[in-house]
Amino acid sequence: MIVLFDSPWLHGALLGLVVSVSLLTVTAAGLLYERKFAGRLQNRPGPTEVGPWGLLQPVADGLKLFQKEQIVPAAAQRFLFLLAPLLVVVAALAGAAVIPWSAELMVADLHMGVLWALAMASLMPLPVWIAGWSSNNKYALLGAMRTVAQGISYEVPLLLTALVPIILTGSFRMGDIVAAQADLRWFALWPPGPGAVAFVLFLLTALAESNRIPFDIPEAESELVAGVTVEYTGMNFGMFYLAEYVHSLVASAIAAALFLGGWDMGPLGSGLHWMLLKTLLLWAVIFWIRWTLLRFRSDQLMELCWRWLVPLGLGLVLFTATWKVFA
Amino acid sequence: MAAWIAFFALAVVLVGAAVMVVSARDLVHTVLWLALGLVTTAGVHVALAADFLAAVQILLYSGGVVTLMLFAVMLTRHLEGATARMRSESGARGVVVALMLAGLIGASLWRSDKLGAKAPAMEVDTAALGELFLGPLVLPFELLSVLLLAAMIGAIVLSRPEGPPGSVPRLPPRVTPPGGPHE
Numbered sequence: 001m002i003v004l005f006d007s008p009w010l011h012g013a014l015l016g017l018v019v020s021v022s023l024l025t026v027t028a029a030g031l032l033y034e035r036k037f038a039g040r041l042q043n044r045p046g047p048t049e050v051g052p053w054g055l056l057q058p059v060a061d062g063l064k065l066f067q068k069e070q071i072v073p074a075a076a077q078r079f080l081f082l083l084a085p086l087l088v089v090v091a092a093l094a095g096a097a098v099i100p101w102s103a104e105l106m107v108a109d110l111h112m113g114v115l116w117a118l119a120m121a122s123l124m125p126l127p128v129w130i131a132g133w134s135s136n137n138k139y140a141l142l143g144a145m146r147t148v149a150q151g152i153s154y155e156v157p158l159l160l161t162a163l164v165p166i167i168l169t170g171s172f173r174m175g176d177i178v179a180a181q182a183d184l185r186w187f188a189l190w191p192p193g194p195g196a197v198a199f200v201l202f203l204l205t206a207l208a209e210s211n212r213i214p215f216d217i218p219e220a221e222s223e224l225v226a227g228v229t230v231e232y233t234g235m236n237f238g239m240f241y242l243a244e245y246v247h248s249l250v251a252s253a254i255a256a257a258l259f260l261g262g263w264d265m266g267p268l269g270s271g272l273h274w275m276l277l278k279t280l281l282l283w284a285v286i287f288w289i290r291w292t293l294l295r296f297r298s299d300q301l302m303e304l305c306w307r308w309l310v311p312l313g314l315g316l317v318l319f320t321a322t323w324k325v326f327a
Numbered sequence: 328m329a330a331w332i333a334f335f336a337l338a339v340v341l342v343g344a345a346v347m348v349v350s351a352r353d354l355v356h357t358v359l360w361l362a363l364g365l366v367t368t369a370g371v372h373v374a375l376a377a378d379f380l381a382a383v384q385i386l387l388y389s390g391g392v393v394t395l396m397l398f399a400v401m402l403t404r405h406l407e408g409a410t411a412r413m414r415s416e417s418g419a420r421g422v423v424v425a426l427m428l429a430g431l432i433g434a435s436l437w438r439s440d441k442l443g444a445k446a447p448a449m450e451v452d453t454a455a456l457g458e459l460f461l462g463p464l465v466l467p468f469e470l471l472s473v474l475l476l477a478a479m480i481g482a483i484v485l486s487r488p489e490g491p492p493g494s495v496p497r498l499p500p501r502v503t504p505p506g507g508p509h510e
Contacts, residue, residue, distance in 0.1 A: 009329060080359070112453055115382040122390025126362060129397055133355060145401060148394050155390065172453050 015107050020093050027245045028058040030283060037284065038291045068234035073136060076231065080134035085232065085239035087127035092246040095120035099253045100174040102263045102272040113174035114162055117254050121158070121209050124247065125151030131240070132228035143227025146298060150215065153305040154208040160313030161202040164195070165258045167320045178262030188259040191323050198316050199259040201309060206251035207286060208305075210244060216295060252282035334374040341367040354400050362393040379453050 032047065032054065039046025047054035072078055098113035100106050110116050125148045132144020165187045166172060169180040181187055188199035208215035224230070229240045256262060256278035263275040296304070344364035351357045365388040372381035460468045 110378060110382075112379050112382045115379070115386060119382050119385040119390060122386050125394050126389070126397075129394070130359065145398075148398055152391065152394050152398075159386075170454065 012108065016097065019096060019099075019101075019107050023093065023096055023246060023249065024242070027242060027249060028062070030245060030249065031058045031061065033284075034287045034290075037287050041288075041291045062238070065235045065238040070236055071231075071233045073231050075136040077134040077136070080130050081231075082236070084127045084131035084134065085236045085243075087130070088124070088243040089239050089246070091120055091123045091127060092243040092250065094123075095250045096246075096253070098174050099250065100178050100257050100262050101253075101275050103175070103270070105272060106175065109173060109175050112172040114166055114172050114177070114254075114258070117250070118155075118159060118162055121206075121247070121251070122151070122155050124209065124243075128228055128240075131232070135228070135231040137231050139224045139226075139230045140228050143224050143230070146224075147228065149298075150208060150301060153302060154205045154215075154309075157201060157305065157309040157313040158205040158209060160310070160317055161198045161205065162258065163317050164198040164320045167317070167324055170324075174257055174262075178257055178264060181261040182264050182266075184261065184264075184266035186259060186261045191320070191327070194316055194319050194323075195259070197312070198320075199255070201313060201316070202259065203251075203255050203282065203285070205309065206255060207248070207289065208301075210247040210251055215301060248286050249279070249283055252286065253279040255282055330374055334371065337367050337370045337374060341371065355397070358393060358396045358400060361396070362389055365389045365393065379456065 035057065036046040036054070047057040050056040050060045072081055095117045097107045098110055098116050100109070100113075108116075128147045128151075129144045132140040132142075132147065135141070165177050165180075168187055169177045171177065171180075187195050189195055229237050232240065253275070256275060260278045260282075262278075263272065264270040265274040268274075341364055344360050344367060347360040348357055348364060351360055366385065369381040369384040369389065372378070372384060
C-alpha cells in the first residue's frame with residue numbers, strides 16, 4: 001500500500017482527493033471520447049473545432065456550464081433543490097473509494113469493500129429523487145418516480161450477481177477478490193459459462209443503476225422533456241451530467257475488478273495500466289451500447305428486471321454455491 | 328480523540344434528525360430527515376468500529392427502505408402539498424412513557440460496570456460472522472428467513488387482484504363528472 005502520511009485521516013483525505021480529481025479528469029476526457037466515438041458510429045467526425053482535433057471541447061463545455069445563470073424556480077424547495085446536485089456527485093464518487101487500481105493504489109481496502117461500493121450505488125436514487133421532487137415540476141417528479149422504481153428494482157439483480165465473485169473468493173475485500181483471479185483465472189471465464197453470464201448481468205444492471213441508455217427512461221427526453229434535470233441550469237445541471245458519467249466509470253472499474261481480474265494480467269505482468277485498460281474498455285462498451293440501442297419502455301424495463309434478471313441472478317447464486325462446495 | 332469528536336458530531340446530527348422526523352410537517356420532509364438519520368446511524372456504527380453493520384445499514388435502510396417509503400408516500404393519494412398534524416392528544420401519556428424509558432436507560436447505565444471501559448480494538452471478520460450464522464446461530468437465522476418469506480407471501484396475497492386466477496382484474500367503475508363527459 002502507498003502511504004502518504006502516518007496519520008490515517010490525512011492519508012485517506014489526500015489519497016481520496018487525488019483519486020477523485022483523477023476520476024473527474026478521466027470523465028472529462030471520456031466526454032470528448034464518447035462524442036468522437038458516437039460521431040464515428042454515425043459516420044460523422046464529432047467535435048473538431050475547439051483546439052486541435054477537438055481536444056479542448058470538454059474544457060469549452062465546462063466553461064460554458066459555469067458561465068450560465070443558475071436558475072431556481074420560484075415554486076421549488078430552494079435548499080433541497082440546490083443540495084441534490086451535490087449529493088449526486090458525492091454518492092457517485094464515494095463508491096470509487098474501494099476500487100483496487102493496483103496492488104498498492106487503493107484509497108481504502110475495506111474488509112467489506114464490495115458492499116461499500118454497492119451501498120453507495122444504492123444511495124444514488126435518493127438525491128435524484130430529491131432533485132425531481134424539490135423542482136416542483138410534473139416532468140421532474142415523473143422522472144424521479146421512475147428513477148426510484150428502476151433503482152430499487154435493479155439493485156436486486158446487481159447484488160445477486162455481485163455475490164458470485166464474493167462466494168468464489170470467500171471475501172468481501174476487493175484486494176482478495178482480485179488476488180483470487182491471479183494467472184488469468186478471471187471470474188468472467190471461470191466457472192465457464194455462468195461466470196460470463198454473471199459478468200454480463202452485472203454490467204447490464206450497473207448500466208441500469210446509472211440510468212444510461214437503454215435504461216434512461218427516467219430522463220426520456222421525448223416524453224419527459226429531460227426528467228429530473230428539467231429545471232436545472234448551468235453547473236447544477238452539469239453535476240447530474242458528471243455524476244452519470246462518474247457512476248458508469250466507477251461501475252466499469254468495479255466490474256473489471258470483480259470479473260476481469262483487476263490489475264493482474266497473468267504472464268503479461270500486472271499493474272495500474274492493466275486495470276485502467278480494462279476499465280476504459282468496459283466504459284467504451286457502455287458508450288457503444290448507448291449509441292446503438294433504443295430506449296426501453298418503462299414496463300419493459302420492469303418486466304426484464306423482475307421476470308428475467310432476478311430469477312437468473314438467484315439461479316447464478318445457487319449454481320456458484322454448489323460449484324464452490326463440490327468443485 | 329478523533330473518534331470521540333466524530334462520535335459526538337454524529338450523535339448531535341442524529342438526534343437533530345430524529346427530532347425533525349417527528350416534528351416536520353411535510354411527510355416527504357419526514358422521510359428525508361429519516362434518511363439523514365439512517366445515514367448518520369451508519370456513521371455511528373463506523374465510529375464504533377462496526378464497519379460491516381454500517382455498510383449493511385446504508386445498503387438496506389438508506390438505499391432500500393427509504394426509497395420504498397418515498398414510493399409509499401407518493402402513491403398515497405392527495406399527499407402532495409398536504410401537511411400532517413404532528414400533535415397528539417395523548418401528550419401527557421407520551422411524556423410519562425418517555426420519562427419511564429429515560430429512567431430505564433439511566434438506571435441500566437448507572438448499574439453498568441462497563442462505563443468508561445475501553446472498547447476492545449477489533450476488526451469484525453465478516454467470514455467469522457457468516458460462520459456464526461451457519462453454525463451456532465443457524466436456527467434463529469433460518470427462523471428469520473421463514474418470517475420474511477411469510478411476510479413476502481402475505482404481501483403478494485394482499486396485492487393480488489380479486490377473482491379466479493387468470494381472470495382479468497376488475498377495474499373500478501368509471502366516474503362520470505357531473506354535467507356529463509366532456510370528450
